Structure formats: C-alpha cells, structure tokens
Amino acid sequence: MFAYLLRRLWQMIPTLLGVVLLIFFLFRKFGVDPAQTLASLNATPREIAEIRQQLGLNEPWWYQLALFVKGIVTFDWGRSWATHETIAHLMATRLPATLTVTLPILILDTLIAIPIALGVAYVRGSLTDRAIMVGTTVALSVSFLVYVIVGQYVFGFRLGWFPVQGWSDSTWTNLVVYAPLPVLLAVMVGLSPQTRLYRTFFLDELGHDYVRTARAKGLTEPAVLFRHVLRNALIPILTNVGLALPGVLIGSFLIEVYFSIPGIGREVLLAVNRSDYPVIQAVTLYVAMLTMLANLLVDLSYRAVDPRVVLR
Amino acid sequence: MTDMPDFASTSLASTLADPAPLRRADGVWRSAWRRFRRDRVGMLSLAIVLAYVLLIACTGSGLVARHWQEEVGVHYAPPAFLGAASPEASGTAVSAAAAASANVDISDVDPLAPRYKEWDERAAQYHALARPIAATLPFGGDRLGRDVLAKALKGTQISVSVGVLAAIVATLIGASLGALAGFLGGRVGDLVEWVYNVLTAVPEILLFFAFAAVLGRGISTLVLIMGLTGWTGQYRQVRAEFIKHSRREYVRAAEAIGASAGARMFRHILPNVSHVILVRMSLMVVGFIKAEVILSYLGLGVATDQVSWGTMLAESQSELILGHWWQLAAATIAMAVFVTAFSLMADAWRDALDPK
Numbered sequence: 001m002f003a004y005l006l007r008r009l010w011q012m013i014p015t016l017l018g019v020v021l022l023i024f025f026l027f028r029k030f031g032v033d034p035a036q037t038l039a040s041l042n043a044t045p046r047e048i049a050e051i052r053q054q055l056g057l058n059e060p061w062w063y064q065l066a067l068f069v070k071g072i073v074t075f076d077w078g079r080s081w082a083t084h085e086t087i088a089h090l091m092a093t094r095l096p097a098t099l100t101v102t103l104p105i106l107i108l109d110t111l112i113a114i115p116i117a118l119g120v121a122y123v124r125g126s127l128t129d130r131a132i133m134v135g136t137t138v139a140l141s142v143s144f145l146v147y148v149i150v151g152q153y154v155f156g157f158r159l160g161w162f163p164v165q166g167w168s169d170s171t172w173t174n175l176v177v178y179a180p181l182p183v184l185l186a187v188m189v190g191l192s193p194q195t196r197l198y199r200t201f202f203l204d205e206l207g208h209d210y211v212r213t214a215r216a217k218g219l220t221e222p223a224v225l226f227r228h229v230l231r232n233a234l235i236p237i238l239t240n241v242g243l244a245l246p247g248v249l250i251g252s253f254l255i256e257v258y259f260s261i262p263g264i265g266r267e268v269l270l271a272v273n274r275s276d277y278p279v280i281q282a283v284t285l286y287v288a289m290l291t292m293l294a295n296l297l298v299d300l301s302y303r304a305v306d307p308r309v310v311l312r
Numbered sequence: 313m314t315d316m317p318d319f320a321s322t323s324l325a326s327t328l329a330d331p332a333p334l335r336r337a338d339g340v341w342r343s344a345w346r347r348f349r350r351d352r353v354g355m356l357s358l359a360i361v362l363a364y365v366l367l368i369a370c371t372g373s374g375l376v377a378r379h380w381q382e383e384v385g386v387h388y389a390p391p392a393f394l395g396a397a398s399p400e401a402s403g404t405a406v407s408a409a410a411a412a413s414a415n416v417d418i419s420d421v422d423p424l425a426p427r428y429k430e431w432d433e434r435a436a437q438y439h440a441l442a443r444p445i446a447a448t449l450p451f452g453g454d455r456l457g458r459d460v461l462a463k464a465l466k467g468t469q470i471s472v473s474v475g476v477l478a479a480i481v482a483t484l485i486g487a488s489l490g491a492l493a494g495f496l497g498g499r500v501g502d503l504v505e506w507v508y509n510v511l512t513a514v515p516e517i518l519l520f521f522a523f524a525a526v527l528g529r530g531i532s533t534l535v536l537i538m539g540l541t542g543w544t545g546q547y548r549q550v551r552a553e554f555i556k557h558s559r560r561e562y563v564r565a566a567e568a569i570g571a572s573a574g575a576r577m578f579r580h581i582l583p584n585v586s587h588v589i590l591v592r593m594s595l596m597v598v599g600f601i602k603a604e605v606i607l608s609y610l611g612l613g614v615a616t617d618q619v620s621w622g623t624m625l626a627e628s629q630s631e632l633i634l635g636h637w638w639q640l641a642a643a644t645i646a647m648a649v650f651v652t653a654f655s656l657m658a659d660a661w662r663d664a665l666d667p668k
Contacts, residue, residue, distance in 0.1 A: 014506060014509075015506070015509045015510055015513050016513070018506060018507070018509065018510030018513075019510050019513055019514060022510055022511075023522065026522060026523070026526055027522075027525075027526055030526040030527060031525070031526040032526075137652060137655060137656065138648070138652055140651075140655070141647070141648045141649075141651035141652040141655065142644060142647070142648050143602060143605045143606070143621070143625060143644070143647060144602070144605075144606060145605050145606060145609050145622075145625045145626075146625060146640070146644050149625065149628060149629050149632060149640065150632075150640070153632050153633065157633060246515050247515060250515060250517075250518060253517060253606075253610060254606050254609065254610070257609075257610060268518070268521055269521070269610055269611075271525070272521050272524060272525045272612065273611065275525060277525065280521065280522055280525050281522075283518065284514055284518055284519070284522050287514060287515060287518055288513040288514045291513050291514070291515065292513055
C-alpha cells in the first residue's frame with residue numbers, strides 16, 4: 001500500500017513538470033510583456049527596464065524557469081499584478097464561496113441521479129424509460145445559460161422564492177439564503193447527463209449473471225437492486241464523482257459570474273480579462289495538482305468499495 | 313470483426329474489375345446507410361440537420377439575413393403576432409406628443425420666421441434617407457431594433473460553423489496523434505501520452521482560459537483554442553482503435569506484401585476506424601457549440617460586433633427582466649432544435665456504423 005502510494009506520487013512528477021513547462025512557455029512565448037502590464041500608464045522606458053530587472057526578465061530563460069519552479073515548490077506564488085494581493089491569500093479567501101456552491105451541487109446531483117437512474121434502468125425499454133431518455137436529450141440540448149437566465153427570472157424575479165443574487169460574509173446565510181438558487185439550477189442542468197450516464201452503468205450490471213442468481217435464490221427486488229446492483233455499479237460512479245472533484249475547487253465559472261459569487265472561478269475570469277498572469281498560472285497549477293491527487297484518491301477508494309481490487 | 317470487409321481488399325477487387333456476376337458484399341458505408349435508413353428518428357434528425365445546412369449555406373452566401381445589423385424596427389420591437397407595443401412602452405410616444413403640440417402658429421412673433429423658407433430650400437438640396445422604422449418585426453427586435461429573426465439566422469451560421477470547425481481542428485490533432493501513438497508505440501507513443509496526461513491534468517475550461525488569456529479573442533482564435541484544448545477525447549479513442557487494429561491479420565498481411573508504415577496506418581487501418589472518428593467528432597460538435605455559448609457570455613467567445621447564439625443569449629439576460637422574451641426564445645429554439653437533431657443523428661450513425 002505504502003509502496004503503491006509512493007510510486008503513484010513519483011509518477012505524477014513528469015506530468016506536473018509538463019504542466020509547469022506548458023504554463024511557463026505559453027505565457028512567456030505568447031503573452032504580453034509583464035513589465036508593460038505592471039508599469040503605470042506613463043512609465044518611462046527606464047522604469048520599465050527596472051521592472052524587467054526586478055522580475056528577472058533579463059536573465060536567460062532557464063534561469064526564469066528555475067525561479068518559476070522555485071515559487072511553485074515553496075508555495076510562494078507571488079502577488080496578483082492587478083490587486084497586489086498575495087495569491088495564497090486570494091485563493092484562501094475565494095475558496096469558501098466556491099465550495100459553498102459546488103459541494104451541495106455535487107452531492108445533490110449524485111444523490112438524486114442514482115435512484116432515478118437505477119429506477120429507469122430497472123424498467124428499461126418501458127414507456128417511462130423512453131420518456132425520461134427523450135426528456136433528458138431535450139434538456140441537454142438547452143444551454144446552461146438559458147437555464148440560468150430563465151431560472152433567475154422565474155424563481156428569483158417573478159416568484160420571489162429566492163433572492164435574485166447576493167452574497168454575505170456569513171457562511172450560514174450564504175448556504176441558506178444565497179446559494180439555493182444557483183445550486184438548484186446547476187443540479188437541474190447536471191441531472192440529465194448524470195442520469196443518462198448512471199443508467200448505462202446500472203444496465204451493464206443488470207445484465208450480469210449474479211443478478212439472475214440473486215433473483216433465483218429468492219431475494220426481493222429491492223435487495224437485488226440496492227444490495228447487489230448498486231454496490232457493483234459504485235466503481236464507475238465513484239470514478240465519475242472523482243473526475244468532478246477538481247471542478248468543485250474551481251467552481252462553475254458561469255454560475256459565479258452570473259450570480260456575482262466571489263469565488264475562484266470569477267477570480268480567474270477577472271484575471272483573464274486583466275491579463276493578470278500570476279493568478280491564472282497559480283490556479284492552473286494548483287488545480288492540476290489537485291486533479292492528480294483526486295485521481296489517486298479515486299483509485300484508493302476502489303479498494304474500499306471493492307475488496308477484490310488489488311492496488312499494484 | 314471478420315464480418316467487416318476491409319477497404320484495402322475491396323479496392324483491390326474493384327481495380328481488378330472482375331466482370332463475374334458475383335455479388336460483392338456491401339461496403340461498410342453502404343450497409344451502414346441501409347441500417348441508418350431504417351431508423352426513423354435518425355432519418356428525421358438527418359432531415360433537420362440538412363435543413364440547417366441549407367440555411368447556413370443561404371446565410372453564408374449572403375442570400376438571407378445579410379443585413380442583420382440594420383436597425384429596422386423600434387427598440388425592442390415586439391413580434392408581429394403580438395401586435396405593436398403600447399406607445400408608453402416605446403420611445404415613439406414622445407416624438408408624437410411633441411409633433412402634436414407644435415401646431416400653434418407663432419410666425420408673427422418669431423424673429424426667425426422670414427428665413428424658414430430659405431432654410432427649407434437649402435435643406436431640400438440634401439437627400440436624407442428616411443427609412444421607415446417598423447413598429448413590429450416578424451419575431452421581434454432587440455435593444456437597437458435589429459430583427460431578431462435575421463440575427464438568429466446569422467447566429468446559427470456562426471455558432472454551427474464555430475462548432476464544426478473546432479471539431480475538425482480537434483479531430484485532425486487528436487486522430488493523427490492517436491494514430492501515431494497507437495500504431496508506433498514506443499518512444500513516440502510515450503511522448504504523445506505524456507502530452508495527453510499533461511493536458512488532461514488541467515480541467516478543460518481552465519486550459520481554455522489560460523490560452524485565451526494569451527491568445528486573445530475572436531472567432532478564429534475561439535476555434536483554434538477549442539481545437540487545441542479539446543482533442544484529448546478523440547486521441548484516446550483513436551489510439552485504442554489503432555492499438556487494436558495494428559495487431560489484426562489484415563494489417564500484418566499488408567506488412568508482409570511490403571506496405572509501408574504510412575500506408576498501413578492511413579490506407580489500411582484508417583478507413584476501418586473512420587466511423588469511430590466520425591461519431592466522436594459529431595459528439596464534439598455538440599460540445600463545442602454549447603461551449604461557445606458559455607464562452608461568449610463570459611466575454612471570451614464571439615465578439616459583440618458579430619452575432620451567435622451565445623451573444624444573443626448574453627443580450628437576452630437584461631431584456632428578459634424588461635419582459636422582452638423573444639430574443640431568448642429565438643436563440644434557445646434555434647439551438648435546441650439543432651443540438652437535439654444533431655445528437656440524435658450522431659446516435660443513429662453510431663448504431664448504424666457499429667451494429668454490435
């Protein structure tokens with residue numbers, strides 16, 4: 001187990017190095033001159049030259065790359081060019097808002113989609129099944145943006161069930177007052193693809209011999225479905241949830257921008273519009289690392305779910 | 313897989329021009345088309361997609377909706393079937409009231425009165441193009457009084473082209489890298505696999521933002537970035553297919569008769585996996601069209617002087633609060649019909665091409 005962990009962590013290094021190289025060269029090769037961005041509008045060429053000197057832009061590329069890597073290893077991401085806030089502080093203050101919205105979305109989506117998918121898979125080919133499949137196809141063809149626009153208008157503006165938008169300093173208020181509308185809309189959107197996907201997982205399992213055996217020995221249908229089929233389908237479901245985990249950390253850009261939620265996603269978009277490279281670079285790297293860790297976590301959880309899995 | 317005739321041998325047979333009355337088995341595409349024709353949902357969706365293609369050809373060549381930018385109606389002109397808006401709702405009421413109050417004759421006290429005639433004559437030398445401003449439009453107008461129907465037609469062209477072009481770029485990258493990695497393996501395979509791992513380690517949308525931050529905005533950039541970041545799924549699938557096929561007997565037979573690596577990859581294996589590539593590509597089109605909408609809303613997609621489903625929906629956010637729902641409806645319907653038809657068509661193609 002320990003050896004497995006060590007090897008998996010070791011294997012992440014080349015990938016991570018690739019991400020570092022990609023980000024470094026992408027911004028260095030195609031980006032604007034950071035000194036120009038940082039200097040005030042009427043800076044003299046001498047001031048710009050000084051900033052270049054400070055940032056080490058006059059050094060050879062490998063020296064700059066080494067500086068970049070050093071910043072990553074020491075978790076010293078530097079400061080935002082736009083607000084001069086340290087990036088570590090920026091992430092720490094924006095992450096709670098993002099999690100307040102994304103965690104409920106992920107949990108609700110999964111918990112609601114599993115029973116629907118199981119039910120639909122169980123009555124495969126029936127009118128209910130076909131109606132739900134057609135419904136999800138149509139639901140999937142409407143843009144997320146339309147759900148958000150119409151949802152805010154209907155539930156927030158017309159019916160007044162939720163505030164149209166807003167955010168406070170109290171996590172509890174956010175969770176109870178401001179988050180429900182974005183969460184509701186995102187769950188509505190996420191439900192269709194999740195249901196379709198989980199349905200195929202359950203259909204796969206329902207075709208196996210063990211289901212017939214379980215029925216033959218006289219188990220009730222709920223026991224067959226929940227004790228056998230559901231547990232066997234957990235591996236692909238877990239994989240899917242694991243793949244969604246990194247998204248939880250950056251949040252939904254659309255939701256955060258639309259509802260003015262001060263989370264990571266909105267911050268990244270602001271950074272893109274302001275050419276605030278350090279923020280984009282840091283968030284990209286940090287999410288890449290977390291993605292790899294999430295994948296490892298998923299692989300480890302297979303062991304917990306299915307004792308037959310041997311981690312090698 | 314033995315029931316799938318391999319293209320190399322069929323083309324060989326046709327070059328020999330065998331006149332014998334032997335009925336040759338249908339090719340993959342012909343038999344797939346036979347199966348596809350039996351799928352009623354597939355045929356219906358194909359018809360809808362073809363109608364869209366025709367429409368796009370019309371708007372692209374300038375036959376239809378060429379003047380979508382002209383402000384032909386009043387602000388937020390309602391759709392014709394709703395009738396004209398009440399005067400208070402639009403700005404026309406003010407000018408009408410002003411005209412009504414101006415008919416008091418004050419020429420005897422007006423010091424400028426003797427010169428009006430002269431001015432009128434001079435003004436008559438210039439021709440002002442008076443364009444009638446419609447009170448209603450077929451499917452309503454936007455904030456500037458542009459025809460929503462024309463915008464939807466033009467937007468359809470832009471959105472669908474962006475999706476299709478991006479899918480082509482992504483497919484070219486993904487399929488050629490997948491073919492290389494799957495067929496050659498070894499060092500090349502490891503290298504490409506590393507690139508794949510690096511790109512998939514970063515969530516796609518974040519990768520897109522990083523590229524957009526440095527490459528800028530615009531339709532061609534949008535296509536390029538979506539292609540550059542979106543090829544990984546296609547790569548994965550093509551690589552798996554090439555690994556599977558490169559060990560098949562027909563490929564080894566081709567090798568035995570001296571076919572070069574390139575010929576084996578592109579003349580022998582590629583036709584046998586092209587249906588996989590095609591189906592994956594059509595799924596990508598749908599994904600990219602949806603991405604364009606979100607990115608245009610976030611300000612990273614189609615610029616505001618162009619029109620796409622994304623920019624229309626972005627504009628409709630503030631319109632809906634004022635009760636002007638038609639632009640939202642037009643873009644949503646145009647998109648939903650196309651995306652549904654296209655997805656169903658892709659599903660039908662997949663079933664027809666891969667009967668297992």
